[in-house]
Amino acid sequence: MRVLVTMIWLPACLLVVLLTGCANQPGTAGSSSTSGSRSDIVTESDEPDHRRRARLRLELATGYFEQGQINVALDEIKQSLTADPGFAEAYNLRALVYMRLNDIPLAEDSFRRALALNPRDADVAHNYGWLLCQQGRYSDSFRLFAQAIANPTYGGRAKTLMTQGICQLRAGQRAEAEQSLSQAYELDAGNPIIGYNLASLLYERGDLTRAQFYIRRLNNSDLANAETLWLGIKTEQKLNNRDAVRQLADQLKKRFGQSREAAAYDRGAFNE
Structure with missing residues (x-):
């Protein structure tokens, strides 16, 4: 056991x-x-x-x-x-x-x-x-x-x-x-906890292209939630991908309209 x-x-x-x-x-x-x-x-x-x-x-x-x-x-x-x-x-x-x-x-x-x-x-x-x-x-x-x-x-x-x-x-x-999370991802790429934390770490240090890769993969799965969608929106916004921002925002407001992330999007609080 x-x-x-x-x-x-x-x-x-x-x-x-x-x-x-x-x-x-x-x-x-x-x-x-x-x-x-x-x-x-x-x-x-x-x-x-x-x-x-x-x-x-x-x-x-x-x-x-x-x-x-x-x-x-x-x-x-x-x-x-x-x-x-x-x-x-x-x-x-x-x-x-x-x-x-x-x-x-x-x-x-x-x-x-x-x-x-x-x-x-x-x-x-x-x-x-x-x-x-x-x-x-x-x-x-x-x-x-x-x-x-x-x-x-x-x-x-x-x-x-x-x-x-x-x-x-x-x-x-x-x-x-970053090294530990990257190794964890290699072993279990489908784990949303690993994917989110790795994307968040990369976003915070400005490695937006790599952050985009991990958060997009998570948001394209059934495991997306308000937190992951919001990180995806912030990443795409910094990369100036307006269509991607709009698509993610539509999901966020439709599925999690009462969330604080949806409220932050409405305020345009991308850097809070």
């Missing part, structure tokens, strides 16, 4: 949202069972009885966590760890629960326990790195992100590169952030 932190860094309603409820069941889309946490796949015959009981409790805890029933999830995690005190994945989920409860010391303690039990767990390194980034402990967070990315069997490298890039932006390391 892999439980991961995913996050978004977009303006307005999508600004720096930590989605700690993004828990993946074994074998489902988005699962990172290839993180390198185990040297081999554990089958039913390999699994000791105490681990099976702990795993079943953790599956229940994950479901409750995703539903927002935090106290029930925490109780199931406690029972999972009672059955198997060496179950690293239970400590990972417990850390995410404490993050949701904003109990940072207990969250950090749980991440440390998880890594002590399984130092090669890239998912835990990613999650712990995000926690440290939120606390402004950037050098420590970058070390953990690098640890996750270096794992050759880790299936979440694009996600971690994206998260690393956003943390580098927070730390003022814009060149490094």
Whole structure:
């Protein structure tokens, strides 16, 4: 069972949202069972009885966590760890629960326990790195992100590169952030979070042609929203592409007419 932190860094309603409820069941889309946490796949015959009981409790805890029933999830995690005190994945989920409860010391303690039990767990390194980034402990967070990315069997490298890039932006390391986001885009070009953040970074430093490439690709997909359309409008406006500005503005006003981006367009507030 892999439980991961995913996050978004977009303006307005999508600004720096930590989605700690993004828990993946074994074998489902988005699962990172290839993180390198185990040297081999554990089958039913390999699994000791105490681990099976702990795993079943953790599956229940994950479901409750995703539903927002935090106290029930925490109780199931406690029972999972009672059955198997060496179950690293239970400590990972417990850390995410404490993050949701904003109990940072207990969250950090749980991440440390998880890594002590399984130092090669890239998912835990990613999650712990995000926690440290939120606390402004950037050098420590970058070390953990690098640890996750270096794992050759880790299936979440694009996600971690994206998260690393956003943390580098927070730390003022814009060149490094561009490199991380570009690498993430190469691995997952369809990810709208990566595409938006990379386009926004390029726009802010005046690389308008490249910004146009990434934001156009996003706005031509079903994942466009008010924020992405507004960035596209500002980019095309600076490039003096009036037809493109008008087409994007029509979409913005038709689909998101009550948004602050539509209001900004009506005011001509391209440089706010």
